[in-house]
Amino acid sequence: MTDDVWTEGAAIRLGGTGHAERVFRVQRAFADLGGDIHGPGALARASGLDDSAVYRILQTGVHLGVFERVGRGRYRLGTRTAxxxxxxxxxxxxxxxxxxxxxxxxxxxxxxxxxxxxxxxxxxxxxxxxxxxxxxxxxxxxxxxxxxxxxxxxxxxxxxxxxxxxxxxxxxxxxxxxxxxxxxxxxxxxxxxxxxxxxxxxxxxxxxxxxxxxxxxxxxxxxxxxxxxxxxxxxxxxxxxxxxxxxxxxxxxxxxxxxxxxxxxxxxxxxxxxxx
Missing domain, CATH: 3.30.450.40 (GAF domain)
Structure with missing residues (x-):
């Protein structure tokens, strides 16, 4: 089963609990790292995931308002999270x-x-x-x-x-x-x-x-x-x-x-x- 992918205006079928866990680990990584803005590499190390998985989660989260893109290749938690x-x-x-x-x-x-x-x-x-x-x-x-x-x-x-x-x-x-x-x-x-x-x-x-x-x-x-x-x-x-x-x-x-x-x-x- 593939990871969840959101496209503009349409949601492709969600994966299982393993994917949900990875999403939560990326969210938690922001809190564990402290500060405000982080790149995929730092988030990957903090969450224990590979860079490509973190990047896909971040892109999905930006579309949903859970994360915000700040500049090039940098992210922070979005207002939806708060x-x-x-x-x-x-x-x-x-x-x-x-x-x-x-x-x-x-x-x-x-x-x-x-x-x-x-x-x-x-x-x-x-x-x-x-x-x-x-x-x-x-x-x-x-x-x-x-x-x-x-x-x-x-x-x-x-x-x-x-x-x-x-x-x-x-x-x-x-x-x-x-x-x-x-x-x-x-x-x-x-x-x-x-x-x-x-x-x-x-x-x-x-x-x-x-x-x-x-x-x-x-x-x-x-x-x-x-x-x-x-x-x-x-x-x-x-x-x-x-x-x-x-x-x-x-x-x-x-x-x-x-x-x-x-x-x-x-x-x-x-x-x-x-x-x-």
Whole structure:
């Protein structure tokens, strides 16, 4: 049986599982190599396939939007690949996702519970896609929509941002570290890149992050990663006023990690026909 071949406007019969495995190995090679753009030779070595097989897979992937050709003989993952990752988490049932955030608030006696994912546009940033705030609104809690949409997008500020950053490839981490600290960030934001890198290592080791007035003055936080296998999808965040939560207790840490674990399970096993 021959490999799958896509022609302009027509798909020739797909091969068996062996071909599918080779396609996934090429996709994974991009992540294993790090960086952004790679040639067929490097991808072949990283995936353990021969150059001709990788070249055919790349050509098919370019046609489908899974890969993009950059210049001559160079490729990167396409936007279709990113959208599939976002879709995996977005297919989690909305009411259940909100219920997870509500339980996080209830278990920890209030505050803001927020769900962040990697933003599909604008580079390596995060985006809040759901939150539970009880009967309050952001204004009453001392936060503005602008703060949610600006300073909290940076992966280098806040427990939720650093949690995501800790599980991204080193090349992306270096790109984020080259960015300036948002001017709106709180006094606890990491200004020193070496200290920030040490915090990322600690996050990976302990499975959660704590933040003290990083994104906004007067707010402390705890976050845990939402994973799909070994791929980072986002983070679950609990945010409270520093006057209410001057220290991050074991109860807060346990509840936040439990919420992130539940959301990770939904990312892996979405319920059919239900969406955010």
């Amino acid at each position: 959208s599939m990752g976002i879709h995996a988490l977005a297919n989690a049932p909305g009411t259940t996702t909100r219920a997870v955030l509500d339980r996080l608030r209830e278990t920890t006696d209030g505050g803001l519970a927020m769900l962040y994912v990697l933003a599909p546009f604008g580079g390596a940033q995060r985006q809040c896609i759901d939150m539970a705030v009880g009967d309050s609104d952001l204004g009453e809690l001392g936060m503005t929509p602008r703060e949610v949409l600006t300073v909290t997008r940076s992966l280098r500020t806040g427990a939720s941002g650093r949690t995501i950053l800790a599980h991204l490839p080193r090349a992306i981490q270096q790109r984020v570290l080259a960015e300036p600290v948002p001017t709106e960030a709180g006094p606890g934001a990491y200004q020193d890149n070496d200290a920030l890198l040490r915090s990322l290592e600690q996050i990976r080791e302990q499975g959660y992050a704590t933040g003290f007035e990083e994104c906004s003055p007067g707010w402390n936080s705890c976050a845990a990663p939402i994973m799909w296998g070994d791929l980072i999808m986002g983070s679950a965040l609990l945010l409270k006023p520093a006057t209410v939560m001057p220290h991050i207790t074991d109860t807060v840490i346990t509840a936040t990690r439990k919420a992130a674990a539940e959301l990770s399970a939904y990312a892996r096993h979405p319920t059919p026909n239900q969406h955010l």
